[in-house]
Amino acid sequence: MWQANFGFSGTTALRQSAALLATALVFLCSISALAAPSDQVLRERFLKAEKTIHKVTPEQAGKMLRDLHQYPLKPYIELEVLSRSLKDTVKVKEFIKRHQGTPLEWTLKKRWLMYLAGVGLTQPYLKNYAMGTDVVLDCYALQLRLINQPPADVWPEVTQLWTVGKSLPKECDALFSKWQKAGQRTPEVIWARLSKVADGGDTRIIPYLRTLLPKNLQYLGDKWKHAIENPGLVQRQKFLPLKHRWEREILAYALKKMVWKQPEQALRVWQRFESDPQFTKSQRIDVARQFAIALASKDDPRAAKFMPMVPVELKDDLFIQWQLTWLLRQNQWQQVQDLILELPAESQSDDSLQYWLARAYQQTGLLEKGDQLLANVAVQRSYYGFMAAAKLGLKPSLAHRPVPISAEQYQAFKKSDSIVRMYEWQAIGRPNAAKRELSFLQKYGSETQKFGAAKYAYDKGWYDRAIFALADAGYWDDVDMRFPMVFNNEIQKHAKAARVDPAWAMAITRRESTFIPTAKSPVGAHGLMQIMPQTAKHITGRRVPVQNLYNPNTNIDMGTDYLNYLMRQNNNNLVFATASYNAGYSRVKTWLPKNRQMPLDIWIETIPFKETREYVKAVLAYYQIYNIRMNQPRDVFVPLSTMQVGETT
Numbered sequence: 001m002w003q004a005n006f007g008f009s010g011t012t013a014l015r016q017s018a019a020l021l022a023t024a025l026v027f028l029c030s031i032s033a034l035a036a037p038s039d040q041v042l043r044e045r046f047l048k049a050e051k052t053i054h055k056v057t058p059e060q061a062g063k064m065l066r067d068l069h070q071y072p073l074k075p076y077i078e079l080e081v082l083s084r085s086l087k088d089t090v091k092v093k094e095f096i097k098r099h100q101g102t103p104l105e106w107t108l109k110k111r112w113l114m115y116l117a118g119v120g121l122t123q124p125y126l127k128n129y130a131m132g133t134d135v136v137l138d139c140y141a142l143q144l145r146l147i148n149q150p151p152a153d154v155w156p157e158v159t160q161l162w163t164v165g166k167s168l169p170k171e172c173d174a175l176f177s178k179w180q181k182a183g184q185r186t187p188e189v190i191w192a193r194l195s196k197v198a199d200g201g202d203t204r205i206i207p208y209l210r211t212l213l214p215k216n217l218q219y220l221g222d223k224w225k226h227a228i229e230n231p232g233l234v235q236r237q238k239f240l241p242l243k244h245r246w247e248r249e250i251l252a253y254a255l256k257k258m259v260w261k262q263p264e265q266a267l268r269v270w271q272r273f274e275s276d277p278q279f280t281k282s283q284r285i286d287v288a289r290q291f292a293i294a295l296a297s298k299d300d301p302r303a304a305k306f307m308p309m310v311p312v313e314l315k316d317d318l319f320i321q322w323q324l325t326w327l328l329r330q331n332q333w334q335q336v337q338d339l340i341l342e343l344p345a346e347s348q349s350d351d352s353l354q355y356w357l358a359r360a361y362q363q364t365g366l367l368e369k370g371d372q373l374l375a376n377v378a379v380q381r382s383y384y385g386f387m388a389a390a391k392l393g394l395k396p397s398l399a400h401r402p403v404p405i406s407a408e409q410y411q412a413f414k415k416s417d418s419i420v421r422m423y424e425w426q427a428i429g430r431p432n433a434a435k436r437e438l439s440f441l442q443k444y445g446s447e448t449q450k451f452g453a454a455k456y457a458y459d460k461g462w463y464d465r466a467i468f469a470l471a472d473a474g475y476w477d478d479v480d481m482r483f484p485m486v487f488n489n490e491i492q493k494h495a496k497a498a499r500v501d502p503a504w505a506m507a508i509t510r511r512e513s514t515f516i517p518t519a520k521s522p523v524g525a526h527g528l529m530q531i532m533p534q535t536a537k538h539i540t541g542r543r544v545p546v547q548n549l550y551n552p553n554t555n556i557d558m559g560t561d562y563l564n565y566l567m568r569q570n571n572n573n574l575v576f577a578t579a580s581y582n583a584g585y586s587r588v589k590t591w592l593p594k595n596r597q598m599p600l601d602i603w604i605e606t607i608p609f610k611e612t613r614e615y616v617k618a619v620l621a622y623y624q625i626y627n628i629r630m631n632q633p634r635d636v637f638v639p640l641s642t643m644q645v646g647e648t649t
Helices: 002-006 010-035 039-052 058-067 074-082 089-098 103-118 122-128 135-148 151-162 170-181 187-198 203-212 215-229 231-235 247-261 263-273 281-297 303-309 317-329 333-341 351-363 367-377 383-392 407-414 417-427 431-444 447-460 463-473 488-498 502-513 533-540 546-550 552-569 574-583 585-591 600-605 610-629 637-642
Strands: 597-599 644-646
Touching (some): 039 058, 039 417, 074 089, 089 103, 103 135, 103 431, 122 135, 135 151, 151 170, 187 203, 187 215, 187 247, 203 215, 215 231, 215 247, 231 247, 231 263, 247 263, 281 317, 303 317, 333 351, 367 383, 383 610, 383 637, 417 431, 431 447, 447 463, 502 552, 502 574, 533 546, 546 552, 552 574, 574 600, 600 610, 600 637, 600 644, 610 637
Antiparallel strands (some): 597 644
16 A cells, blocks of 8 residues: 555655656656657658768668658668668568569669669579560560570560660660671561551651661662651652562551542552552551541541451451441441441440440331340440430439448558558658559559559549549449549539539530649640630630639639530530530531431441540530439430431421
8 A cells, every 4th residue: 555655645645656657657758759759850861861871871871761760751761772782682572572562662673673684693683574564674684585595586575676666775785786696687677667667656766777778778768758748749650669569568658648638649549559469468458448447537438449348357446436437327227237246246245336236226127126235235334325225215324333442441551551651752742752652552553452542542632543543443333433523513603604504514524634623735725624725715805824724713614604605606506515625616517417417326426536526425424424413303315315416408
């Protein structure tokens, strides 16, 4: 007993013991403070170490690490220390394993692989590197393989690495020098690379590649360069002297380019060379495919001549799109069936082809079969699904399923090292580094981590990153996350003032910027609704500083006013106004059917610009989704499903 042992009265004893306890607590706290410095002190130490870690001795570096205690960003300093002793394989591999799926992993792993290559440690390098990850590391891997493997086994991969349409890093020069000396850089290989460069590659390296050809073939490099600059030159009788079969590849390239802007001239050149025995079957098919697509997009009847020249196994999505469009324009419903049913089952399963197959069945009298197929499509949350549902009088389906991550899994995710590091990057004013931690989880994490990254981004208000994270995870059914109600108050306010539907304005915003207020397009559109400066001037009657377009209120105000303008310009046709927002009103006018009418769904399918065609479909689908999310009673697609567009005769 306190009283018996110390001779104090009860009250005095309690007071003394409380004082002793308080003193002890203060002492313990002071020890704890010494053991674990404040967050601010640790941040200052980290920033200092970040700047000086490359200059200090190993002993000083070790002390810097110890002084950081358990600071979340300590691994970034540890990475720099390990980078100075890459021969310590055990520590390097342990660090890489511990930080798998983070920016730390690849940064150290690449440095370690470069070290292994430099000291000629072939087996560890090849065991720890996956080909195709990095061009420089690919070159080192192939060089190391040449030490122990027969060159004949390695040269084909070197050839594949060299035959690309762009410049290659200087670190690969030593490998390519050995490959060249072994006689592997043949004129055929050089020509193959020239062809790739010409077809969408870096044309600045054509003069260099030209010099690699034998002297009697160097004129082909000149012809490639001139044909790229002006495809119409192939009309000249003497442009291609026809001294070598490779000239036909230049001819095929030029014809595929010409047919879009100079169809008449392209067809005349085709007639000249159509029977040329040096013009190979594959080149004819390649040109015929491009002619069919280009002419069909222009509603040119001569497309019909070229479509049958392309065998079914070579029909890609773009060709199928325009062959289908051609048949729909001509109301050739039986041929629509034939086209779709001849495709592989995997291709047929696409909801767009299932929709048009159903429509073809209906148009050829197979009503029950068509309705059943439409009912299958109607469960999809897509443009075609919503259109199918409207045609059958069914309610549209959102098929919402939240990401499959439990509350416990999500809480664990938020406490994970990557997220703790992300918080700390934010705390020291490094938002890009913070988002990089999250981006790595989105791309390289486990399925649960990807779902956690999406949900975390959504909770933080990074709606674009949540949308992209779900796309990376291949998960499309969390409607709340993919179609957030962000900037709803501003959109409701300005849309109602402009007398446009808020759900439509929300759909346009979602498609234009994925809700990034500072979004900027390559053509100079700005902000949430991607307003061009000249559009802003047209709406307001004055020049608007670009910076103002990044203000959400200002941007939405202008965007909704512009939607109102486009509706008035298009006689209140929602679909034409949507297309005009993307492609411009004057261009859309030229796409409208002349002296005839057609169903709206067919007209949308015939929009000649792929970007605008996909834009219209996406916005209409998003409109339906936001219409439902805003609890608006009407179905967006009901009037569209029976609408006819075009001029009446």
